[in-house]
Amino acid sequence: MGKNILKRIDLIFKEEPDSKNVLKKTLSKSNDELINELIASGLKGRGGAGFPTGLKWKLTAESKSTEKYVICNADEGEPGTFKDREILTQVPYKVLTGMAVCGRIIGARKGFIYLRGEYKYLLKELNAEIKKFHAICDELGLKFRVEVFMGFGAYICGEESALFESMEGKRGEPRNKPPYPSDFGYLGKPTVINNVETLAHTFTIFQHGADKFRELGVKDSHGSKLFSISGDTPTPGIYELELGMTVEDFVNDFGDGDTKAVQVGGASGFCVPRKKFRETRIGYQGKLTGISLPTGGSMMLFNSSRSMYNLLSNYLEFFTEESCGQCTPCRVGTQQLIEGIRAVKRGEKPASYLDKLLALTETMKATAKCGLGQSVANSFQSIVENFREEMIY
Amino acid sequence: MDALQEKIKEVVAHHGRERHNLLPVLQEVVEQERYLSDYAMTLIAEEMGISAADVYGTATFYSFMDTVPRGKYLIRVCKTITCYMKGKNQILMALEEALKIKLGETTPDKKFTLMETNCLGWCHKAPAMLINDDVHTELTVEKVHSIIKEYKERP
Structure with missing residues (x-):
């Protein structure tokens, strides 16, 4: 533990010259040049889904409409994630700059930051930053305005189409896709929606060039990433690390010497047991050897004093409460899963009932309308399959 | 009107x-x-x-949109995994003791309401709670008592 095997990166929180510098730099380049630079950097969405950012901007730029929007998704609700709050606290100007450059490229004059209700204490300072930023935009002749939209305690609103619904004054219920936000986003208009960290990375790329970013990480998972590290670790906190690391190296750096499992990607992510630490890497699907897990950056460590049953039960409680209730597989599925594991634990159902529950998660994965219902299978399967005994006894 | x-x-x-x-x-x-x-x-x-x-x-879709009267200070204790692991239940018990109410209740003087909530995004400083918009982290039983004492003295 505490071996410092993994290189610490300092890009996101690094003090940089203000927004004006980067904005000026981008104004001297064409939209195509900027998009190509972003594509060349290999930047993928840092909220967890990993969609190529350059491509997202390109598709939205190509969408025909007089009204378009840029939205910064700051509805950071995944259990174990807290890095976006820190970005908005320490370097909000990087995020605002990324939004304005995006606005210019796609043809949007309006941007929103959808801030989760739990972070409302940030609002005053954020608005002051936005005011300063508007003055810089005016000075450079950029017609771009940013507004904060407050969330109000709903995890599902971090799902992009639910977020649009919420901003439109409705229940935060995800939409069917397609159409995708690049064609039909907020108020039905073409919209780029990016995670806070993704936008902050675009600042680095426009300031220092694509190569500076691309030289970090591994093939198919370029760049650095902020990790929110919590649980049984002597050093919880936010760390910027290269993508592509093995869970084993991670545990050697951050574990307490008794790490039993690591939950990668929060409650909707995967639980990696000790025996799979070496073969599991953190990054997007691609040419990595062994198992490769994408993540929004939530890394929770559990030592041998923890009950994996309690862990799963806590996640399922979370999902049952946060399911929007719109589609049956998720609304009923989450309830059946939690009732099911409780029944097995109490001995009211045989151990083989766990297999029925596993089959149910497959159904949810295939039929739930959005990522919430589909991803319950990730933690359920990885916990039940690897820690079956703890579910029963 | x-x-x-x-x-x-x-x-x-x-x-x-x-x-x-x-x-x-x-x-x-x-x-x-x-x-x-x-x-x-x-x-x-x-x-x-x-x-x-x-x-x-x-x-009613939004968990912060209260449709029943709440106290002046609304306490939301995080109950998600890391806070749960780091002793959220003891924090809740300390709050119940300090406020003389149970989870979900409001004090008779309408000053405090005690609730639980899902992940607040302070897992590295668990356990955590919100009092209205203000964040309180790395809670201990002693810390809870002194925070509540301070809020009780507020108007």
Whole structure:
């Protein structure tokens, strides 16, 4: 533990010259040049889904409409994630700059930051930053305005189409896709929606060039990433690390010497047991050897004093409460899963009932309308399959 | 026109009558009134030209949109995994003891309401809680007692 095997990166929180510098730099380049630079950097969405950012901007730029929007998704609700709050606290100007450059490229004059209700204490300072930023935009002749939209305690609103619904004054219920936000986003208009960290990375790329970013990480998972590290670790906190690391190296750096499992990607992510630490890497699907897990950056460590049953039960409680209730597989599925594991634990159902529950998660994965219902299978399967005994006894 | 009617007229005029202003309107009313009464929802519906059922359906979707009266200081203790691991239950017990109420209740003087909530995003400083918009982290039983003492002395 505490071996410092993994290189610490300092890009996101690094003090940089203000927004004006980067904005000026981008104004001297064409939209195509900027998009190509972003594509060349290999930047993928840092909220967890990993969609190529350059491509997202390109598709939205190509969408025909007089009204378009840029939205910064700051509805950071995944259990174990807290890095976006820190970005908005320490370097909000990087995020605002990324939004304005995006606005210019796609043809949007309006941007929103959808801030989760739990972070409302940030609002005053954020608005002051936005005011300063508007003055810089005016000075450079950029017609771009940013507004904060407050969330109000709903995890599902971090799902992009639910977020649009919420901003439109409705229940935060995800939409069917397609159409995708690049064609039909907020108020039905073409919209780029990016995670806070993704936008902050675009600042680095426009300031220092694509190569500076691309030289970090591994093939198919370029760049650095902020990790929110919590649980049984002597050093919880936010760390910027290269993508592509093995869970084993991670545990050697951050574990307490008794790490039993690591939950990668929060409650909707995967639980990696000790025996799979070496073969599991953190990054997007691609040419990595062994198992490769994408993540929004939530890394929770559990030592041998923890009950994996309690862990799963806590996640399922979370999902049952946060399911929007719109589609049956998720609304009923989450309830059946939690009732099911409780029944097995109490001995009211045989151990083989766990297999029925596993089959149910497959159904949810295939039929739930959005990522919430589909991803319950990730933690359920990885916990039940690897820690079956703890579910029963 | 009663006071609430006047207030809602004002809030809606400030944000605008279009549907996409519904959340900011609801948020402002909750903040001022400390909850959203059936009457307030009906007035908002009238003022914005949408059905009361629609306003109710939207409002009750959001966990921070309280539809029953709450205390002046609304405490939300995080119950998600890391806070749970780091002793959220002891924190809750300390709060119940300090406030002489149970989870979900409001003190008779209407000053405090005690609730639980899902992940607050302070897992590295667990356990954590919100009191209204203010964050309190790395809680211990002693810390809880001193925080509550301080809030009790506030007007």
